[in-house]
Amino acid sequence: MPRDRITAIQRAAERVRDRMLRFLRELIAIPSPPAGEEAAVRRTAREMQDLGFDAVERDVLGSVVGTLGNGPFELLYDAHLDTVCLGDVRDWDCDPFLGRIDETHVYGLGASNNKGAMAAMLYAAHVLRELDLLQGVTLRVVGSIMEEECEGLCYRSLLQSGLVRPDLVVLGKCTDLGVCRGQRGRMECRGVVTGRSTHASRPGSEPNAAGAAAAILTRVQELNARLPEDPFLGKGSIAITHVETPRGRAFFTPASCELAIDRRLTKGESREEAIAQLLRLAPEGNLQVEVRRYDRPSYTGQILEVERFYPQWELPAEHAFVAAAVRTAAAVLGRTPDVKPWSFSTNGVYTMGIAGIPTVGFGPGREVQVHAVNDRVAIDELLQALAFYALFPATVVGTRGSGG
Numbered sequence: 331m332p333r334d335r336i337t338a339i340q341r342a343a344e345r346v347r348d349r350m351l352r353f354l355r356e357l358i359a360i361p362s363p364p365a366g367e368e369a370a371v372r373r374t375a376r377e378m379q380d381l382g383f384d385a386v387e388r389d390v391l392g393s394v395v396g397t398l399g400n401g402p403f404e405l406l407y408d409a410h411l412d413t414v415c416l417g418d419v420r421d422w423d424c425d426p427f428l429g430r431i432d433e434t435h436v437y438g439l440g441a442s443n444n445k446g447a448m449a450a451m452l453y454a455a456h457v458l459r460e461l462d463l464l465q466g467v468t469l470r471v472v473g474s475i476m477e478e479e480c481e482g483l484c485y486r487s488l489l490q491s492g493l494v495r496p497d498l499v500v501l502g503k504c505t506d507l508g509v510c511r512g513q514r515g516r517m518e519c520r521g522v523v524t525g526r527s528t529h530a531s532r533p534g535s536e537p538n539a540a541g542a543a544a545a546i547l548t549r550v551q552e553l554n555a556r557l558p559e560d561p562f563l564g565k566g567s568i569a570i571t572h573v574e575t576p577r578g579r580a581f582f583t584p585a586s587c588e589l590a591i592d593r594r595l596t597k598g599e600s601r602e603e604a605i606a607q608l609l610r611l612a613p614e615g616n617l618q619v620e621v622r623r624y625d626r627p628s629y630t631g632q633i634l635e636v637e638r639f640y641p642q643w644e645l646p647a648e649h650a651f652v653a654a655a656v657r658t659a660a661a662v663l664g665r666t667p668d669v670k671p672w673s674f675s676t677n678g679v680y681t682m683g684i685a686g687i688p689t690v691g692f693g694p695g696r697e698v699q700v701h702a703v704n705d706r707v708a709i710d711e712l713l714q715a716l717a718f719y720a721l722f723p724a725t726v727v728g729t730r731g732s733g734g
Contacts, residue, residue, distance in 0.1 A: 331530060331661045332656075335463075335721070335724070336662070336717070336721060338461055339461065339463075339717050339720045339721055340424075340713075340717055341458060342460060342461060343453070343716045343717050344615070344713070346453045346456060346457065347709075349453070349559075350449050350450070350452075350453040350712065350716070351436060351510050352391070353377050353449055353452070353453075353710065354429065354436055354441070354445060354448075354449035354712070355430075355431060355436065355438075356373060356429065357370060357411075357429075357440075357442055357445045357448065358427065358428075358429035358436070358438035358439065359428065360373055360431050361413075361416075361426075361427060362411050362412050362440070363413060363478075364475070364477075364626070365412075365424070365476060365479075365626055365628055366412075366475075366477045366479050366482075366629060366700055367392065367411045367412050367429075367475045368630075369409060369411075370411045370445075370473070371392060371394045371473060371475065372450075373394045374411060374473040375388070375394045375396075375473075377452055377685065378394070378396035378452065380456065381456045382456070382459055383396040383397060383398050383455065383471075384397050384398055384399070385397040385724075388492060389487055389488050389491045389493050390630060391475065391476075391484060391488075391628045391630060391632050392410075392630045393472055393473060393474045393475050393484045393487070393490060394472070394473040395471070395493050395494060396452070396455065396470070396471045397468065397469070397470055397641075397709070398455050398458065398462035398464060398468075398469045398471070399458075399467050399468045400468055400689055401465065402466065402468075403466055403467050403497050403498075403726070403727060404467065404468045404469070404494070404495055404496045404497050405467050405468070405470070405496065405726065406470040406471075406472060406496035406499045406724055407451045407454075407470070407471045407502065407584040407719060408472045408474055408500070408501050408681075409444045409445070409446065409447035409448035409451055409472075409473065409474070409502040409514075410441075410444045410473075410475065410476075410478070410484075410503075410677065410716070411444075411448065411473045411474065411475060412473045412475055412476055412478050412479075413439050413440040413443070413478065413494040413703050414439075414443075414478050417703065421711035422704055423704050424437050426438050427439060429441075431709075432571055432610070434708060434709060434710070435708055435709060436707050436709065437704065437705070438705045438706075440696025440705065441695070441705045441706050441707045442458065442504050442696065442699045442700065442706065443695060443699065443700045443705065444502060444504070444651075444693070444694075444695075446694045446695055446707035446711075446712055446715075447502025447503070447504075447542070447693045447715060448473055448502070449712065450502070450712050450713075450715040450716040450719060451471050451502060451716075452676070453469060454717075454719030454720040455469060455719075456591065457716065458720050458723065459561035463720065463723060463725070464709055464723055465724075466727045467726075467727060469723065472484075472488070472494065472495050473639050474556075475629070475638050476626075476628060477677055479624065479626065480626075481516075481640060481675050481676055481677050481679050481680075482640060482677050482678075482679040482681070482683070482684070483624065483634055483636060483678030484586075484677065484684070485677055485681050486634060486636065486680055486681040486684075487632075487634055489680075494687030495602075496681075497687070497688070498651055498687070498690075498726065499681045499688070499689065499690075500689075500690055500692060501676050501678055501681075501686055501690070501693070502691070502692070502693035502715070503676045503691055503693050504694070504696060504699065504700055505693045505713060506668070506694055506695075506696050507534045507658050507659065507663060507667060507692070507693075507694065507714060507715070508659075508668035508669065508670055508692075508695055509655045509659055509668070509669045509670075510654065510669075510671060510672050510690065510692070511565070511644060511645040511649075511652050511669060511690055511692060512563055512564070512642070512643055512645060512648075512671045512672075512674060512678075512682075513642065513671050513672040513674070513676060513678060514563050514564060514594045514595055514596050514645030514671070515594065515596075515599070515639075515641045515642035515643075515675075515679065516592070516594055516595070516616060516640040516675045516679070517592075517593040517595065517601060517604060517638065517639045517640070518621065518623055518638035518639075519593060519605070519608065519619055519622065520588065520591070520619070520620050520621075520622050521571055521588070521589035521591055521617055521619050522586055522588070522589075522617070522618045523539045523542050523586065523588075523589065523612070523616055523617050524585070524586050524616045524617075525538050525539030525542055525583070525584065525585055525587075525616065526620070527582050527583055527584060527585040528551065528583050529583075530581045531581070537614075537628075538583045539583070539586050539587040540575055540583065540587050542587070542617075543573060543587040543589060546589070546611050546617060547570055549611045550591075553607060553611065553655070554567055557596075558596055558598065559596065560597040560598070560600065560698060562597070562644065562647075563596045563597050563642060563644060563671050564596060564671065565596060566593075566596040566599050567594040568591065568592070568594070569591070569592045570589050570590065570592045571591070571593075572588075572589070573587065573588070573589055573590075574588045575587045575588070577710065585618050591619075595618050595641075596642060597642060597644065599642070599707075601621070601639050601641075605619055605698075621637050621638060621639050622635050622637075622638040623635060623636065623638060624637075624638055638685065639681035641678035641679055642673070642677055642683065643679065643682040643683035643689070645682060645689060645690060647669065649688065651678055651690055651726065651729070652669070652690060653729065654722070654725045654729045655692060656724050657725060658692075658718055658721050658722045659718055659726045661690060661721060662718045662721060663714060667692075672697070673696070673697055678691070692715065692718055692719075692722075693715060694708070694711035695707045695709050695711065695713040695716070
């Protein structure tokens with residue numbers, strides 16, 4: 331990999347450093363919960379236009395797509411603009427919407443997850459344009475929406491619209507500057523345990539839904555312990571995240587109890603078998619299970635109803651695009667990067683898991699910061715991510731040209 335090209339990219343990154351940080355600070359200052367991203371999308375679109383993108387468009391759901399170049403190989407960079415809910419602001423050491431900057435970090439809600447990657451990608455595109463490094467490539471930079479509530483939904487819409495037809499997707503979701511090539515799947519289920527209500531003074535006279543639910547919770551823990559484990563993706567898991575009984579009359583046992591179930595699926599596990607496992611937790615037949623559905627309107631008013639099942643996916647370690655990502659990261663970092671799965675879910679559930687488009691990840695930010703208070707991203711990591719995104723297109727084209 332030419333050393334002079336890497337040096338030129340790093341110098342260009344330093345030249346745009348302050349402008350990139352200013353944009354990131356402004357983006358953090360814009361609240362953007364899922365289905366409330368319009369202002370952040372507009373601000374991102376304006377930055378794309380100011381940076382000289384050839385085209386800036388939005389699809390019907392509301393994601394923004396900036397296009398640069400017109401080569402035959404379409405490379406897509408993705409960072410989601412929505413953030414998790416704030417929680418209690420008193421838990422933060424700083425104003426989560428201030429976008430505070432010190433000598434080493436940028437702070438605020440979404441700094442690492444995932445607005446930092448958005449800033450790095452946009453300014454990498456600026457560097458690519460300045461240094462004329464997009465030969466053979468059409469670059470799409472996507473500010474995606476609603477990822478925190480329904481990962482992959484935005485790409486169902488984008489791919490159906492025809493706005494993007496990528497040959498390769500790079501996700502900027504936090505990777506600790508490692509290369510990610512897969513993740514476990516995820517399924518959100520609703521379980522209803524049934525019984526019959528009776529006076530609390532006669533607790534054994536009818537089946538008590540709350541008592542039956544308690545027994546199922548114990549069996550869930552036992553099931554979790556024996557779920558399969560994949561050497562790369564890790565172990566399948568199951569957890570009850572919420573238990574609720576209907577508000578009823580005092581002194582009466584409940585006739586039903588509702589369970590919220592989070593199921594993570596490793597390699598080889600299917601939706602159908604996961605549901606069957608749940609039903610076997612209640613041999614008495616008093617448990618009903620359904621996969622939840624997502625039907626929230628986006629900020630544009632568009633509804634794209636889907637089941638909350640997100641398949642596991644893995645790009646093989648020997649794939650040419652994984653090798654290209656590792657070489658690019660090594661050149662930028664001066665060391666061999668970790669190659670690993672994400673511990674959480676990403677938009678790759680659709681791009682790779684359903685659409686079959688090769689997908690890898692490289693992004694600034696620490697995985698432990700995701701969904702945590704005092705979110706922050708290191709400035710050095712932003713610059714290294716920028717350099718990766720600017721160097722990667724030529725690396726990929728070179729890989730394809732050599733028959734990799």
